[in-house]
Amino acid sequence: MLEIKNLHVKLEEEDKQILKGVNLTVEAGKVHAIMGPNGSGKSTLSYVLSGRDGYEVTDGEATLAGEDILEMEPEERAAAGIFLAFQYPVEIPGVGNMTFLRTAVNAQRKARGEEELSASDFLKDVRAKAKTLKIDAEMLKRPVNVGFSGGEKKRNEILQMAMLEPKMCILDETDSGLDVDAMKLVSEGVNALRDEGRGFLVITHYQRLLDHIKPDVVHIMADGRIIKTGGPELALEVENNGYADILAEEGV
Amino acid sequence: MALPERKQSDTDARLAAMTLPEGGCLAEARKAALSRVQTMGLPNRRDEYWKYTRPDTLVQADAPTAAVFDAGEAPMFDEFDRLKVVFVDGVFDAEASDDLSLEGISIERIADICDKDIHWAKDLYGVLEARGQTPVARPLAALNTAFAQDGVVIRVTGTPSKPVNLVYRHGSDSSDAILHHVVRVESGASATILENGPAASRFNKCMEVDVADGGALHLVRAQGRDHERRAATHLFARLGTESVFKAFTLTVNGVLTRNEAVIELTGDDAVAHIAGACVGDGDFHHDDTVFITHDAVNCESRQVFKKVLRNGATGVFQGKILVKEGAQKTDGYQISQSLLLDDDSQFLAKPELEIYADDVACSHGSTSGAIDEEGLFYLRSRGVPTDVAADLLTLAFLAEAVEEIEDDEIAAALVARLEGWLARRR
Numbered sequence: 121m122l123e124i125k126n127l128h129v130k131l132e133e134e135d136k137q138i139l140k141g142v143n144l145t146v147e148a149g150k151v152h153a154i155m156g157p158n159g160s161g162k163s164t165l166s167y168v169l170s171g172r173d174g175y176e177v178t179d180g181e182a183t184l185a186g187e188d189i190l191e192m193e194p195e196e197r198a199a200a201g202i203f204l205a206f207q208y209p210v211e212i213p214g215v216g217n218m219t220f221l222r223t224a225v226n227a228q229r230k231a232r233g234e235e236e237l238s239a240s241d242f243l244k245d246v247r248a249k250a251k252t253l254k255i256d257a258e259m260l261k262r263p264v265n266v267g268f269s270g271g272e273k274k275r276n277e278i279l280q281m282a283m284l285e286p287k288m289c290i291l292d293e294t295d296s297g298l299d300v301d302a303m304k305l306v307s308e309g310v311n312a313l314r315d316e317g318r319g320f321l322v323i324t325h326y327q328r329l330l331d332h333i334k335p336d337v338v339h340i341m342a343d344g345r346i347i348k349t350g351g352p353e354l355a356l357e358v359e360n361n362g363y364a365d366i367l368a369e370e371g372v
Numbered sequence: 373m374a375l376p377e378r379k380q381s382d383t384d385a386r387l388a389a390m391t392l393p394e395g396g397c398l399a400e401a402r403k404a405a406l407s408r409v410q411t412m413g414l415p416n417r418r419d420e421y422w423k424y425t426r427p428d429t430l431v432q433a434d435a436p437t438a439a440v441f442d443a444g445e446a447p448m449f450d451e452f453d454r455l456k457v458v459f460v461d462g463v464f465d466a467e468a469s470d471d472l473s474l475e476g477i478s479i480e481r482i483a484d485i486c487d488k489d490i491h492w493a494k495d496l497y498g499v500l501e502a503r504g505q506t507p508v509a510r511p512l513a514a515l516n517t518a519f520a521q522d523g524v525v526i527r528v529t530g531t532p533s534k535p536v537n538l539v540y541r542h543g544s545d546s547s548d549a550i551l552h553h554v555v556r557v558e559s560g561a562s563a564t565i566l567e568n569g570p571a572a573s574r575f576n577k578c579m580e581v582d583v584a585d586g587g588a589l590h591l592v593r594a595q596g597r598d599h600e601r602r603a604a605t606h607l608f609a610r611l612g613t614e615s616v617f618k619a620f621t622l623t624v625n626g627v628l629t630r631n632e633a634v635i636e637l638t639g640d641d642a643v644a645h646i647a648g649a650c651v652g653d654g655d656f657h658h659d660d661t662v663f664i665t666h667d668a669v670n671c672e673s674r675q676v677f678k679k680v681l682r683n684g685a686t687g688v689f690q691g692k693i694l695v696k697e698g699a700q701k702t703d704g705y706q707i708s709q710s711l712l713l714d715d716d717s718q719f720l721a722k723p724e725l726e727i728y729a730d731d732v733a734c735s736h737g738s739t740s741g742a743i744d745e746e747g748l749f750y751l752r753s754r755g756v757p758t759d760v761a762a763d764l765l766t767l768a769f770l771a772e773a774v775e776e777i778e779d780d781e782i783a784a785a786l787v788a789r790l791e792g793w794l795a796r797r798r
Contacts, residue, residue: 195757206753210746210747212751212768215765215767223756280754
């Protein structure tokens with residue numbers, strides 16, 4: 121599904137290399153987790169994949185279902201099936217959550233040459249999906265993320281994911297700022313979307329989230345590279361011993 | 373005191389080109405207004421109050437021409453059930469207008485009241501304008517009172533079943549129109565007035581609004597889209613005890629627009645809201661100048677102005693809240709904001725507070741900013757194309773001002789128009 125080869129990325133504004141040759145393949149139907157110390161490049165990877173400004177790809181490639189995504193605009197990547205659940209979802213005063221969702225859903229359908237959803241079909245869909253995430257009608261009416269609690273913001277990200285039905289979901293520290301109950305709710309939302317045709321890349325600091333969203337593969341990232349790959353047991357190892365041993369072992 | 377030479381000659385030149393209409397019962401008011409113009413002189417760029425907006429094209433004897441613009445869409449408010457009063461290039465058009473009779477409201481042409489010796493409007497015509505000349509001179513308003521060619525006097529005595537819509541059509545490339553309206557809302561009465569259209573190549577409009585105790589008036593106007601038109605408008609309002617006055621103006625296009633609002637809260641517990649949204653492109657220059665005087669206890673005033681500017685457009689806001697001695701428990705709020713879509717556009721703001729009471733809550737704020745890049749990326753990352761995302765954020769920016777409109781249907785109609793305009797501009 122998602123294939124990243126030898127990806128090198130530097131900051132546009134300064135001469136600082138962040139990613140130094142990332143290789144990663146996420147197959148459809150699989151959940152990959154990326155863990156790693158602060159500053160290892162995890163969030164940069166998620167931003168580069170979603171097309172945020174400020175980064176320059178100096179080498180390597182990234183494809184989604186065989187299509188080069190690095191040349192695409194963010195909206196084209198979204199239509200192609202990339203979805204980033206933000207670590208810090210953005211507040212947009214004045215734009216209703218419902219308007220935002222409908223605009224996004226229909227923009228993607230249009231970009232893919234599909235018919236736009238009728239108002240009533242959309243409403244039915246959004247209400248059903250919101251309900252499972254315990255998002256009430258009031259929250260749907262409010263401006264996007266404005267005045268939302270940390271947990272509400274993250275649930276709102278998962279609602280967007282559920283509505284947009286992407287091929288490749290990237291979750292950037294979705295567990296940050298969540299209490300135990302909220303984490304459970306968000307994880308259930310993600311698990312409900314696990315599907316044979318869909319890949320997940322879950323970026324997290326903590327094993328905790330991976331108790332709820334069980335990964336197939338765990339990668340450890342450090343200094344702009346993936347230095348170790350293993351099964352779920354790798355996350356447990358990090359939880360128990362920290363990164364020091366692994367880093368030393370891999371000579372970072 | 374003699375006027376500066378240049379101001380004297382400019383004023384003389386303009387006045388020489390005009391004749392005072394036959395006044396009837398308004399003759400004295402017109403003469404007094406003319407003498408105010410002669411004393412004050414017409415504005416020029418040296419006047420502090422015109423520091424950010426050049427008044428010369430509004431003052432000069434010959435109005436600059438302005439092409440009539442075919443917007444290619446139905447006029448604003450067309451979908452509403454309303455009583456239409458139509459002016460073409462500043463002249464009442466009976467054919468195009470509806471029957472002016474409606475329960476709870478009386479509407480008469482100024483021309484028709486002049487031959488009456490006694491008329492309620494006689495005590496109002498030019499009165500609020502004259503009051504509004506201190507502490508800041510507004511000579512174009514006095515010029516209007518003196519020379520207005522047409523206009524209506526509206527008296528609201530009940531709750532009319534539909535709004536009155538003053539429609540200003542632009543017919544000739546060289547029209548120069550002066551309209552003066554007087555509105556009196558009687559105690560406990562309530563009405564909505566809608567205004568729309570470009571009016572003329574050059575338009576000088578003055579509206580005097582007197583809201584008696586417990587009365588309410590809502591005014592919503594959409595200034596016409598003709599690119600080359602020029603307009604100087606004045607709104608003078610006086611509010612009695614527990615009265616409400618809410619005004620909203622949407623401006624799109626127009627090479628020059630100066631909208632002045634002078635509001636006086638004279639009765640306790642009165643509420644005045646004045647808001648505006650404008651979208652300007654290119655050589656567009658838009659100026660909102662507001663002066664609110666609190667002269668009673670426990671009154672509320674709100675000013676909310678939002679401007680979207682691009683391709684070198686200029687926005688101006690001069691807003692003042694004056695709280696007089698004894699006007700305790702005043703709640704005054706003022707915000708003016710601009711969204712600058714490029715580096716060539718500019719927003720010039722002069723917010724002012726002058727307070728002589730010690731138990732008041734007054735706040736003002738003014739900001740200028742570009743489109744929120746974080747928000748833009750967030751929307752794009754969800755698949756929303758850049759231009760659609762930018763429009764969404766632009767509308768969101770204007771929303772706070774549009775929300776000031778009391779009537780949701782009217783607000784929705786304005787938003788729909790804005791959406792269409794933004795989408796077509798792409």
